[in-house]
Amino acid sequence: MYIGVDLGGTNIGVGLVDEKGKIVYKGEIPTGVGRPFEEIIGDMAKLIQDVIEESDYKQEDLKAIGIGSTGLPDNKKGTIVLASNLGWENAPIRDELHKYFDLPIHLDNDGNTAGLAEAVAGACQGAENSITLTLGTGIGAGIIINGKPYSGAHSVGAELGHLIIHVDGIQCTCGNKGCWERYASATALISEGKKAAKNHSDSLIYQLVDRNLDRITAKTVIDAAKKGDVTALKLFDNYIYYLAMGIITIINSFDPAIIAIGGGVAGAGDFLFDALKKKVKEHIFYKEAPYAEITQAVLGNDAGIIGAAMLGKL
Ligand SMILES: [Zn+2]
Missing domain, CATH: 3.30.420.40 (ATPase, nucleotide binding domain)
Structure with a gap:
């Protein structure tokens, strides 16, 4: 099982997703931009925990967390280089989220994640x-x-x-x-x-x-x-x-x-x-x-x- 996070300027969506790209359980909270990024990542971690808890799965069932973000994420560095609608510059979101989860964490921009989704489980x-x-x-x-x-x-x-x-x-x-x-x-x-x-x-x-x-x-x-x-x-x-x-x-x-x-x-x-x-x-x-x-x-x-x-x- 995998966790997928859709990080946008308005909402953060989190879903527990199976191998085939099917959402098993999902939740959403407002992003609340304008706050320090540590706070927003803290809310994201809480939402991930809630989604896991409310499904029939456990953290041990997870292989990885993926984040599709607005702006310009850099997966090599684990940062969001620039996201103007979040007000973030060089935000080390992988390190921050690692404080809550000992799992591989991948980043990409939200255009690419939408494309990957359609390729794995949608029109493509x-x-x-x-x-x-x-x-x-x-x-x-x-x-x-x-x-x-x-x-x-x-x-x-x-x-x-x-x-x-x-x-x-x-x-x-x-x-x-x-x-x-x-x-x-x-x-x-x-x-x-x-x-x-x-x-x-x-x-x-x-x-x-x-x-x-x-x-x-x-x-x-x-x-x-x-x-x-x-x-x-x-x-x-x-x-x-x-x-x-x-x-x-x-x-x-x-x-x-x-x-x-x-x-x-x-x-x-x-x-x-x-x-x-x-x-x-x-x-x-x-x-x-x-x-x-x-x-x-x-x-x-x-x-x-x-x-x-x-x-x-x-
Ligand atoms: Zn342009």
């Missing part, structure tokens, strides 16, 4: 090489090569959300301009939706939120597009175009067997995937050769816990 099962993308506030990415997460020589890789697809384009939170996630994340769709609703008061986007722009979500835009609203369809087509361009760059770079896409936007299902696959097919480089299957990720929020736990199996 059976594929040695796959990439999982999560369309949310930004675009999270997990690159799995030969069954293992790949984050490069300095642990800073897999930041596919920051592929620059529009030189001197929209300002990104990373300091550069024109990053993919400025065009193809849920945030991008929401921001375009708000602009469009403001300029086209006859749009269904505007009506679906009772003329309250703050209520516009990615789903609002997609729902309006599904109903054939001209403004929403235009936004949606543009969104799919950018999403497809990034995916084509990924296919050209990595040629994975499967690209799984998760996050709220992916919940649009066939409406999104049919349009996306069509656009990728139109622009793919090698038109006659086979290329990645594009599919919906299936593990949702559990992916973070499952993937973190599976770090112990690598």
